[in-house]
Amino acid sequence: MRKMIEFKEAKFENGVLHLHTEQNELIKGIKPAGQIIADSDKFAFVYLAENEEEYVYLYLDEPIWGQLKKALDEKCPVIAKSEEESFELDGFHEELDYLVSNIEGNGNYGDEMVKKVETAFID
Template sequence: MRKIVQFNEAKFENGVLHLHTEQTDLLKGLKPACQIIADSDRFAFVYLAENEEEYVYLYLEEGIWGELRKALKENASVIVESSDESLELDQFNEELNYLISNIEGNGNYGDEMVKKVESVFIDS
């Protein structure tokens, strides 16, 4: 079964974006896989992390896209954390910029996903 981590808080502190989750057990032993994919059904970006056995999907849903945009503009580090674990998302900015450029104007992601991504991330 797919393991999904969701974030309930996003804060900028000292030029770093901190994404907080209550799902402590799922962050233990994770390493960044340095890849971001899209989940068009849930209007989310998904950063892939992995442990020794499987991928864990870090869901970056629409509610925190404003903070993600700020992280991109400032080339800020992004760290996911729980009460006792943390993980820096390596190559986050490069991967998200690449995915956004692929989504822009691309109906393969679904018209609603394209519209939402463009409204937040594409300067007009």
């Protein structure tokens, strides 16, 4: 079964974007894989992390896209954290920038996803 971690809260602290999750057990022992994909059915970006056995999907849902845009624009580090663990999302800026530019005007992601991404990320 696919392991998914959702981040419902994103806060800037001292120039760093902290993505908070309460899924403490799932975040233990995972490392960044440095790749972001889109889940156009759930209107989310998905950062790939991994443990020793499998990928772990870090869901960056639409409600936090405003903070992701700010982190992208300002080149702020992005940290995934729980109460006990944290790690930086390596390659975040390059991956998200590439994916946003690929989604822009691209109906393959679905009209609604394109519209949401363009509204949130394209100036």
